[in-house]
Amino acid sequence: MTTTTKPAAPVATTAGGRRLGAGALALRQGRLEITQFLRSRESVVFTMLFPVVMIAIFASIFTWEITPGVRFTQYFVTGMIATGLMTVSFQNLGIWIPIERDRGVLKRYRGTPMPKWVWFAGKVIMVVAIGVAETALLLAVSAVFFDLNLPSTAGRWLTFAWVAALGVTACTLCGIAISSLARTARSGSAVVTPVALILQFISGVFFVFTGLPGWMQQVAALFPLKWMCQGLRAVFLPDSFGAQEPAGSFELGRVALVLALWCVIGLVLCLTTFRWTTKRDG
């Protein structure tokens, strides 16, 4: 077929002619995702209330102080914040994306002129918004009812911010990546839940990390959750507690390094394995 005499590609009849900008596209996608999330009752209860319920239970059982002036809640809340952030990103996406893929929602998006990144941006906006809301709720309940001491210095809040941001980024990317392992809508939670649960047990969410067997600590140190917990301990516990960490300090530099590494791993996995359609669907 001759290409030289080819007439210009016919242009679409864009009578209205308005094309939304990138920012507007991302924001409305994010708003849609948030709406969908908030309307799915199980997601809201599981994601938003689970950490709060857990902190209520643990704070009621373990009422003693680890050292004078430091309640157990102060330790336990770090694990719950990290778990909450992982739930809203890793579990949420790892479970919901296979459902959407199976239903053909992703395939439908691919059939529109929507740029691919907009869909991912929508997920990220949803994760960030829900993550912030859920963490704020957890902190408020813990501070009001269980005497949690909130971080007292700007430096600690800053550490809180970057640990949470890096952790959520890593978990979001890993959640998107692991979603491609599930072959059907229902297998998403079967793939993701055990991973999350095991990580929670070995990463010091429910138990004091240094009380775990050495090999378990080693395994946990390969994954992001342990480092999120450790970074958050630097935020919520007195500096003197750093001495009790496996390395004798909170190792914030290493926290940043490992979490950043997981961001890269997650991104590479996303870019190489992400599927818009199910296997049987081409």
Place this chain on the structure above:
Amino acid sequence: MERTTGHERRDMVETTTPPRRQPARRSRTLDVMDDELAISVRGLRKAYGDNLAVAGVDLDVHRGEVFALLGPNGAGKTTTVEILEGYRQRDAGEVRVLGADPAHPDPGWRSRVGIVLQGTGEFDELTVAEVVRHFSGFYPGADDPDKVIERVGLGAKARARTHTLSGGQKRRLDVALGIIGRPELLFLDEPTTGFDPEARREFWELIRDLAAAGTTILLTTHYLDEAEALADRVGVIAAGRVVEVAPPNRLGNRQEALATVSWRTPEGTPESAATATPTALVAELAARFGGEVPGLTVTRPTLEDVYLRMIGH
């Protein structure tokens, strides 16, 4: 009638844009024809492992045409259409859809193509209006969401969550999302499977409406009556090949086919003969029986007979 208005409108559009078209018209090359074709397919092949799903499909769909791809399940309809939609990569062949290769769809091309898939992608937590409005934001020349919702007959359901819709209503929502961008070309993959007869009639009206407005439509179906009711031309696809393309009333040379004359002998045994001159045979039988011929029928093959023969039954 409706069809004609559609064509007239397109002609008007074409004459109002001479700068682009005139040089092309002067040199009657393949590309000019390309431009008049919404879809052009040559030697399309696609295999899944050992299974050759599409075994050399040739197909032309003109702008403004309603073309039905008719075939049994597993004939390669959906694979063919999904290649044209830019969802699947082909193994071999030449494909042009609206002048571009759908293997590399870009947003500009996507905004001119509407897709109604076979499986529906559902947004359970959202209302009809929310979904349609959201999708309208993806298209530069999108139609008014409320108007489109009315048009597909979901006006009363605009504020209903999509999971409360019936199967037929969900399909209407699919169509709403397919046409919200005011596509030049609309793909409909088995749009009425599972519909009750009344819902199908209503759906057909909607399709005729779209065709009348000048939308090119490629429809797949395994319902003969649907192809007959909607399509300007029908392509019968069987075992991965297009075995015939014709207007529905001329499919398989139905007009010229032999008629079958059946009657009963005086002993009561049924007898029949295939003939090109049924009138002569009936006259002869009338003479033989001296009046009424018992159990006389004269039939020509139905579209179904023709179709079943074509797909190898």
